[in-house]
Amino acid sequence: MAKKKVNKINIVFPILGILLIVIAGILQYQIKNSGKKILNSGWITNKTKEIKTPEVPIITEVPTKTPSPTVKATPKPATVESMNKEYGPCAKVNVLMYHHIQDENIAKEKGQTSLTVTPEFFKKHLEYLRDNGYSVITMAELKNFFSGGIVLPKKSVMITVDDGYKDNYEVMYPILKEFGFKATVFVATGLLNNPEYMSWGDLNQMKDLVYFGNHTWSHHSSAGTKEKQTEEITLADKQLSEHGLNDDKIFAYPYGGSSKIAKEVLTNNSYQIAFTTVHGNILCRGKSLELPRIRVGNSSLRSYGL
Ligand SMILES: [Zn+2]
Numbered sequence: 001m002a003k004k005k006v007n008k009i010n011i012v013f014p015i016l017g018i019l020l021i022v023i024a025g026i027l028q029y030q031i032k033n034s035g036k037k038i039l040n041s042g043w044i045t046n047k048t049k050e051i052k053t054p055e056v057p058i059i060t061e062v063p064t065k066t067p068s069p070t071v072k073a074t075p076k077p078a079t080v081e082s083m084n085k086e087y088g089p090c091a092k093v094n095v096l097m098y099h100h101i102q103d104e105n106i107a108k109e110k111g112q113t114s115l116t117v118t119p120e121f122f123k124k125h126l127e128y129l130r131d132n133g134y135s136v137i138t139m140a141e142l143k144n145f146f147s148g149g150i151v152l153p154k155k156s157v158m159i160t161v162d163d164g165y166k167d168n169y170e171v172m173y174p175i176l177k178e179f180g181f182k183a184t185v186f187v188a189t190g191l192l193n194n195p196e197y198m199s200w201g202d203l204n205q206m207k208d209l210v211y212f213g214n215h216t217w218s219h220h221s222s223a224g225t226k227e228k229q230t231e232e233i234t235l236a237d238k239q240l241s242e243h244g245l246n247d248d249k250i251f252a253y254p255y256g257g258s259s260k261i262a263k264e265v266l267t268n269n270s271y272q273i274a275f276t277t278v279h280g281n282i283l284c285r286g287k288s289l290e291l292p293r294i295r296v297g298n299s300s301l302r303s304y305g306l
Contacts, residue, residue: 080282087286091145093137093156094281094306095293096125100165101172119171121298126179128301129157136181139211139248143273146285157306159183160275160293162215162252164192169202176209186215186252186275189239200243212240213250214271221255222262229265237269250274263289281305 083090099115100107107116117125129136135153142158144150159176161168164187176183185206191197203212216232217239224232233251240246249271253262256277266274266289273288280292294304 078280078282083282083284087284089145089149090282090284091152091156092281093142093152093158093283094304095158095160095275095283095291096301097277097293097295098122098159098161098172099163100167101161101175102167117296118298119175122172123175125296125301126175126181128306129181130179132306134306138182139184139213139250139273142283143248146272146288160252161185163188163219164198164215166196166198166202169198169206173206173210180209182209182211184211184213184248184250186213186250187236187240188215188217188219188254189236190217191219203243203245207245211248212245213248213252214240214246215252216254219254222253222257222259224261226261226265229259229261233262233265234269248273253277258290
């Protein structure tokens with residue numbers, strides 16, 4: 001009996017020992033794994049890792065919980081007919097916008113390539129207008145259309161040039177003369193007579209083909225106090241009038257954007273026409289202080305939809 005008991009103990013204890021080791025091993029493994037899971041889940045990342053600024057995610061899909069959009073259909077491009085109902089009368093007029101007309105080398109040297117059209121391209125543009133039956137109209141004709149409904153030619157175009165740079169007189173004007181086309185130059189009157197800009201004398205000599213418009217006194221943006229806007233607009237208005245160059249009373253917003261205050265000041269000073277740099281070619285009386293234009297560069301006018 002005693003022998004048998006000893007034998008049993010001899011067998012049971014090692015088995016129990018092995019079982020305990022196996023169980024301990026399994027438990028250890030599970031604890032380790034659950035620890036990793038906690039780390040990976042980010043619960044304690046703030047405590048264990050450095051806090052970094054999160055990268056902005058690139059969201060390529062529309063989140064499913066986004067409320068239904070208020071715009072019901074894809075908007076169609078505005079037409080003269082659709083605009084007429086709301087802001088009419090409207091007319092399709094491509095108002096081309098230029099700044100510098102100068103050689104590419106000079107533009108590169110001065111860092112003005114984005115605002116430059118070369119004399120070669122400017123000439124090409126005017127040739128295109130001449131050869132494709134376009135009528136280059138004046139501000140007076142546009143005003144008559146808005147006020148009296150006097151019909152404009154079907155393929156109407158205007159040439160506008162912003163800022164009043166010296167090359168407008170030296171390079172652009174002789175080309176204009178060659179074609180006999182009329183243009184409007186919007187000048188920041190306070191900048192005239194500076195080396196890069198035209199002089200009042202230059203403006204005077206261009207009067208046969210070029211009309212002038214208000215581009216504020218110091219090329220000031222339309223974002224500012226009413227006092228500042230009034231000062232900028234009325235000073236330029238006064239200077240243009242003093243030089244006999246303000247018959248049209250037209251305005252172009254420096255840097256392109258209109259503002260509620262600027263429109264108010266313009267209205268108070270009898271301006272009915274103001275141009276933005278917003279792209280478009282439908283001009284409406286109801287939006288005559290926010291008229292669109294087409295900014296052109298060194299490409300064919302056909303590439304701008306003409
Ligand atoms: Zn400007």
